[in-house]
Amino acid sequence: MLVLVRSTTAVAVAASATLVNGLVSLCLQLDLHWPLAIATFRCVVQLSVLGYILVPIIRYNLMWLVLLYAGFMLIMGSLEAAQSPTHTYKGMFLQALGCISASTAPFLCYMLLLVVRASPWWQPQYFIPMLGIMMGHTISGISVGLAALLNEFSSGKERIEELLALGASRWEATHAARRRCIRMALMPTLNQMNVVGIVAIPGIMTGQILAGSDPSQAAKYQMVITFTVAANTGLSAVSALYLATVYTVDERARLRLDRIHKRSAGGTWSQRLSRSINEVK
Secondary structure, X not given: OOOOOOOHHHHHHHHHOXXXXXXXXXXXXXXXXXXXXXXXXHHHHXXXXXXXXXXXXXXXXXXXXXXXXXXXXXXXXXXXXXXXXXXXXXXXXXXXXXXXXXXXXXXXXXXXXXXXXXXXXXOHHHHHHHHHHHHHHHHHHHHHHHHHHHHHHHHOHHHHHHHHHOOOOHHHHOHHHHHHHHHHHXXXXXXXXXXXXXXXXXXXXXXXXXXXXXXXXXXXHXXXXXXXXXHHHHHHXXXXXXXXXXXXXXXXXXXXXXXXXXXXXOOOHHHHHHHHHHHHO
């Protein structure tokens, strides 16, 4: 029997468990207690708002409303992916948006049309959760990859410029750095695939089992989702890193560190959003 969490007290007790991490941060001077507190607050607010937003979307079942919210998810996810790296450059948000949209679209269509066979294809109870699952991993892959690549370009500029001076193309000179960063971007997904099923039971499979579905059928759905998410993450991360290379190393084989800027830390969410919009211009 599936027990519904109706009490806000249960949520508050569960949220208080994050105090353990906060105490660890204070004791070890990790300076993560405030980011943890902000992340916990954002998690509560965002999930609460999401619950209320999805009610009319699912109830009215209108294609334009589903696609409108999907577009909002893509924009906010791209902003998050572009805001995470400590370095930035002009157009990073648009590149992240393009990579996430282009890589997610075919895999989402495959899941909706061939696996779930939703009718209509934009049925919100399938479309929005599937998009959210794919974007969550994709955003992480892009942000980790871009952060590592821009740091590599900034700290290892002498080596890259030496290779460029010896006649290497921009792809040859940045190949080693880009390969390391792609590995870093894909490593969380690979680690998750290695422990899924035996050590960890994913959320989708857990939800299906709690709802009374056959565990073997739930396992098959989870395998399909895991494989498509991994492929989507890899495609989007590789695309984003190649676009970043094109922008930071120009067609004349010059490393343009003047195009990379150190992001100013801190600020409110509205200030971060304003900085992202200015980077687009």
